[in-house]
Amino acid sequence: MHVTLVPSGEQLEVEQGESILDAALRAGLNLPHSCKAGRCGTCKARVLYGSVTYPAGRPLALSAAEQDSGYALLCQARADRPVAVETRQIESVTDVQIRSLPCRVQRMKRLAPDVMGLWLRLPAIELFHWQPGQYIDVMLSAGRRRSFSLANPPGESALLELHVRRSGRGEFTTQVFGSMTEGTLLRIEGPLGQLTYRPGSGPLLLVGGGTGYAPMKAILRHVLESGVARQVTLYWGARTCADLYEDAWLRDLAARESRFHYVPVLSDEAQPGSGRLVHEAVIAGGEPLGQADIYAAGPPEMVAAVREQLPQHGADAARIVFDSFEYAPDALARPK
Ligand SMILES: Cc1cc2nc3c(=O)[nH]c(=O)nc-3n(C[C@H](O)[C@H](O)[C@H](O)COP(=O)(O)OP(=O)(O)OC[C@H]3O[C@@H](n4cnc5c(N)ncnc54)[C@H](O)[C@@H]3O)c2cc1C
Ligand code: FES
Incomplete structure (x- = not known):
């Protein structure tokens, strides 16, 4: 039609x-x-x-x-x-061509009890460009697809880094934590999405929930490694310490980079000094929200809270860029 x-x-x-x-x-x-x-x-x-x-x-x-x-x-x-x-x-990313490509799982590493790191190798002859923060779709049968954010910055196009959270009885992630081995072949489509780093001079506020940390890591690395002179604060929300699977690396990075500030936020009240949701920690943190470019990704409830609450505390809603980690339409349509 x-x-x-x-x-x-x-x-x-x-x-x-x-x-x-x-x-x-x-x-x-x-x-x-x-x-x-x-x-x-x-x-x-x-x-x-x-x-x-x-x-x-x-x-x-x-x-x-x-x-x-x-x-x-x-x-x-x-x-x-x-x-x-x-x-x-979206003009800013029209120069990024959306491609459908085969790839091979080059490396798998359990990052947390329910998070698997996957590194996908693309065919050597293929150039794959993306903007920090974008995602790819892994293609399943009958045109169905599952979305995962790219956790590494574009300079590393030979290997795509994904952080995949196991999703109950989810079709693809059950395969990742079950039958998938290094060498498995997949087909991907991308890059996709408008959560992309936008150049500017104000402070950057990155808010990730769970594996919503993945696109924030891509933006963080892009900013720090390309020498962009902007202050960056990352709020990473998770339930327990074990879910903050790159906490040690981030603490070390924050100790070395004066313009990077890292705030881990734990929601599980049993954890020492915790019991807050990540958007509550941002509001309590007293960031200059009005001047910040805000990026958010993670569970839909977290992203909705960021979009609703931060503008009430001075953030410019037009400067909040986000990806809400919804389940795929065919999974949402399944009877429970
Ligand atoms: C833009 C975007 C980026 C994303 N990036 C990431 C990322 O970087 N990392 C990440 O971990 N996730 C990410 N997600 C979320 C991820 O795409 C979903 O979690 C994905 O649907 C999981 O795929 P799956 O095949 O394992 O689960 P699905 O098959 O899609 O199942 C989804 C849910 O339905 C339930 N379900 C499945 N089958 C049944 C059944 N028969 N009866 C009852 N319930 C059932 C499952 O338990 C699960 O909770 C992103 C989503 C979007 C939209
Ligand atoms: S992209 Fe259509 S409602 Fe989210």
């Missing part, structure tokens, strides 16, 4: 059952998105003519009033007839 993007005038062919966002990404057009699960609202756009449908009903992040006013969530919207939608194209 034919979809026109306004104001860019780009034309898309959307396949049967494919979302408008997926068709755009397949065509190399980076439209605003994050969760791709209908839950964060980042892909909201206005339908100018035609109409869209939702296979699983109106998504969570689209109110009935918004739907009635002609808004749609492109990550879920299907086009059964020609449609024009008004949406912004």
Whole structure:
């Protein structure tokens, strides 16, 4: 089906059952998105003519009033007839080409009881560029996909570093903690997402929850290793000390780099000096939120709290860039 993007005038062919966002990404057009699960609202756009449908009903992040006013969530919207939608194209990352590539698991390392570090090797002849903070999709059967953030900065394109948290009975992560071995072949697509480091001169505030630390690590390393002169504070929230799997490295880095400040935050009340959520620690930390560029990634509840609460304490909502670690749409649609 034919979809026109306004104001860019780009034309898309959307396949049967494919979302408008997926068709755009397949065509190399980076439209605003994050969760791709209908839950964060980042892909909201206005339908100018035609109409869209939702296979699983109106998504969570689209109110009935918004739907009635002609808004749609492109990550879920299907086009059964020609449609024009008004949406912004992300200029800053259009030079990054979205690719589908095979790769091999080169190295696996248990980082925490439920977190596996995976290092993926791409074919030697392929150049893979990304922006610090972006993610890739690991492709499963029948076009289904699972998203994981890249934990290393772009200069290291020979190996992609992922931090994969085991997810209950989750399909892919059960494989990672079970049958996967070094040498396993995977297919990935990427780079994806708008959580990307944006150059500037103000302080940077990085907020990661659990494996939401992964994209923060990529940004942190990019800033420190490329000599960018900005103050960086990382708040890393987890339940227990064991979940802060790179705590020692971060403490050491903070001791060596005067412009880097590291604040570990433990939510489990049984841990000494803890019992706070990471956004509460940011607010209590007295950071100059109004001047900061804020990056956040992790569990949806944590990201929602950062987006809601920090602007109430002076942060500029337009300067909060985030990835909400939602489950994939096919997993959310599964009966419990
Ligand atoms: C932009 C983005 C970036 C992300 N980055 C990361 C990252 O860097 N690291 C990371 O760890 N995660 C990340 N995530 C989250 C990750 O993509 C999800 O956790 C992923 O869905 C897990 O895949 P899975 O196949 O193991 O689980 P899924 O199969 O997707 O299952 C998801 C959930 O459903 C439950 N479930 C599955 N099957 C059943 C069943 N039959 N009955 C009942 N319940 C069931 C599982 O227990 C699990 O809780 C990211 C997500 C997004 C959107
Ligand atoms: S709601 Fe569409 S990307 Fe999150």
